[in-house]
Amino acid sequence: MQIASLRSPRRRIAGVLATSAVALLTVSGCSVANTTQSESASPDTLRIVLPQEPPTLEPCDASLTATGVVVRSNITEPLIERNPTTGELQPLLASGWKQVEPNVWRFTTVSGVKFSNGATFDAEDAAFSIKRTFNGAIGCDVNGYVFDDSKTEVNVVDPNTVEVRTEAPDPILPLRLSFIEMVPRTTDPDAKVRQPIGTGPYMVDFWDSGQRIALKANPNYHGDAPQFNRAIYQWRGEGSVRAAMVTNDEADLATSLGPEDGAGDLGTAYVNNETTALRMQGTDAPLDDIRVREAIAYSINRDGIVDALFQGLGKPAGQLVGKGIVGYNDQVTPTAYDLDHAKKLIDEARADGVPVDRTIRLIGRTGQFPKINETIEAIQFSLSKIGLDVKIEMMDTSGQMQYQTRPFVPGSGPVLLMIMHGNQAGDTQFTLDQYMLSDGYQSTFGTTEYDEEIRKAEALTGDARQNALAQVLADEPTKIRQYAYIAHMEAVLAKSPKVAYQPNSATGDEMRLAEMTHATSSND
Template identity: 40%
Template sequence: MTFQHLRGATALGLILFALTGVPVAAQSTGAVTIVLPEEPPSLEPCDAKHSSIGRVVIRNITEPLTRLDPSNGEVIPVLATEWNQIDTDTWRFKLREGVTFSDGTPFDAKAVIAAFTRLDRTDMVCNTKQQTLGGIDLTVTEISPTEVEITSSKPSPILPTMLTVVQMSSPSMEVKGASRAPIGTGPYALGTWRAGQDITLDRLDGYWGDAPQVAKATFVWRSESAVRAAMVDQGEADVALIIAATDATNPDIDFAYPNGETTRLRINTSTAPLNDVRVRKALNMALDLDALKPIVGDEVTRAEQLVPPNTLGYDADLRPFAYDPAGAKALLEEAKADGVPVDTQIDLIGRDGIYVGAAEMLQAMQAMWAEVGLNVNIRMFDTGNWLRYQNRPFPEPNVPMLGQDQHDNLLGDASFTLFNKYDSDGVNSGLWDEEVDKLIATGENTTGAERETAFKQAFARIHDDLVADVFMYHMVGYTRVGPRVDWKPTIAANSEIAIADMKLAE
């Protein structure tokens, strides 16, 4: 995009701001404006592990019992002040006293029970329970108003880490559908949500922790990276999240950081022709993913498993599939000779704005697959409709399908990835394999070297033997931060933007 085009896009943004009433950041004393790539589908606390929701909700409106320090991975207190393990299945947590939700409801043991009960609802799939907690059932028992015991349905040696993803929400919240009006204990409360325009959060008086400097935060969304970046330049926004590497041109205000995300295409391994491992290998071998890096950023690295290298269970011995279109063609010809319908159309379910360059990446991959004889049809959806294809029961279960996916494991343990993504009972899994299931169960029930070895063996089987994914990249994020705000993104910024951490320039 040329400078003239950028100026035009910015001018259009200014006109839109004037028409919609969105505040201009530079004119908002004590306020910040954050521009996101997409509007969240809801603000449901039990769905806050969806990054589009978490960036607004987590540590702003709602808080967990514990959280991870992004600088060292240590579990630190939030709404729980201390904890200890009673036995292999049970932990006891002491709750912070004197805390209330923004609606005045006290935070106590009964509130914790209500928040965990919210995870088990049947009217919707709560991704915190199904995708992050690995399907483990957690039972909360009140010991006293300020103390609870949490018992897991199977041994959970890292339960305090697991609880960092569970948001405490007010018992007064309606348990019906995905909420658009969350109530939490955080330093901010929802002000307004003007659908299609903006979301505002207002600072709460009487917050139990340190009072944040920022009095008001406005979240807006623009799908184009260049527009988001330009809005910071023009003072229309203070923070522009997830900008393209090609737009991160100012080292003084553009920050690159490993964002914990790994990209893949999930393969529905149960439906022909994708139920043949030769076809799945051909899907990988047909792609020159090193050549495609500039679409998403030159700093990304090739992935061969769905967790980054700093995760317990990561297998450093695995290697990405090499680009080999001739080998891919040979595998497809062999499969076709055996009666596999390799000419069948394969649908690829994509999501608008899942990461910068996502649509362009799929189009480039589609062309490479066509060169080896694969017929892949791209179907792009907005976030809400894409989510329908993420979790079981899958729509169109008998259609051969690939699913565009981006997964973050910010908690440092492969258990937060393996069950949900690959277990036969995983809500987001396209794989059914008894050996993988056994390895996952072995790892989850142990600690130390035995846990790490089991997880490594699972990743090796998933990659080498089963080829369960089209493996893509370990991603790098870019965020632009304007001069009015003293704040730098960390790996946590992929799924949460803690406004209380921001300081305003004098």
């Protein structure tokens, strides 16, 4: 499977360390929590600061960003991995795979690989890991994200061969399996684990809950030993604090920064695979009128938001997936910013009896991305200029998720929901099934005709698949218009000059420690 190359531009973020961040560090004595002086000073230890503590290190939850950034490709590995730059599927714990029947894929596992506990990896472990992921008692996040409710049969043919049979032909099954991390067959099949065993270059040393997680080099690793033999993860909620820890040499890398966080010359911008959009709940008036939804799309000043609020770190969006994703349509352009046309659409709807004066709730998640509050306020102001009454409601993650995923809050009224979607898998199907189908997990409505168009496109392969999926994305604004797309986002990573590492579109979801090396100069 070939996917268009995704470029990850690297540019320095100019800026000066915020005085408030320095003051906070001075008052709180911000340092690597519980890290000894020898660990801090060791050139063989990576010190990484994240925005939040991972909720779990369970491998089958590695599709959660906060978990995957520690676990994926560090502690555990999949049969197949996707190159985040080229999109190509590459062998890892599987040396090869092929479709032997319309509904059956066969995978050949590699030989000579051991888990960090010394046990040998083979097809039995691969089959166990796949079956465990489907175990409803565990509730693996990757199961809901990557797979549907159809039945899947997994069989071991011999010690190096495993077959997966699906109910219907699945042209992207190898891509789906790239999200299943391999664990030994001795892993508890009915409960999640706290300290996973894997085949990756690192293994868990310890986890001080609320403080830090330490990884150490896996002595049984089948590949080249990583240059850094330890990694210490900690977490700080404020981006300015994370950036300051790198500039003060208290951390080597800091993730999920904004351009205003003060990383200065140590900041590197990169495409982070995320797209922001307003989801419009088209089941409630006045949002059930497509003219109103169209007017909302026309009222968003995407260029202004990207330039003024994101400081140029992003690109106005006209679809929910970005470059490098199968199905991305390079002919789709963002909806124009046209307040006069938007107001005309609202006036037409009002004249036809649509209750456009009804209060619309604009819901956002606190801290979802840098400058989210200002972004939402700018959108509210534009919507007021076209005659809509919009009320902003900022919520924490748990509150906002009640409106983002099914079952939705009943009787919530007309809702505009700020979302940020990152397609980790590399194929538009994972976006369509969740966000576009009528009954999608994160979709509020749709049509039978559009659902059928989606399903037909998803059954194809190769160029036909790319073209059909691209057409589905092009049709959404005219046939459905559930989304007012805002921007394809970029993120900032702060990096010590002592570490050489080039972030890519997958960095926010799986930051591969083995790709980090000792810098030969301050320009690396």
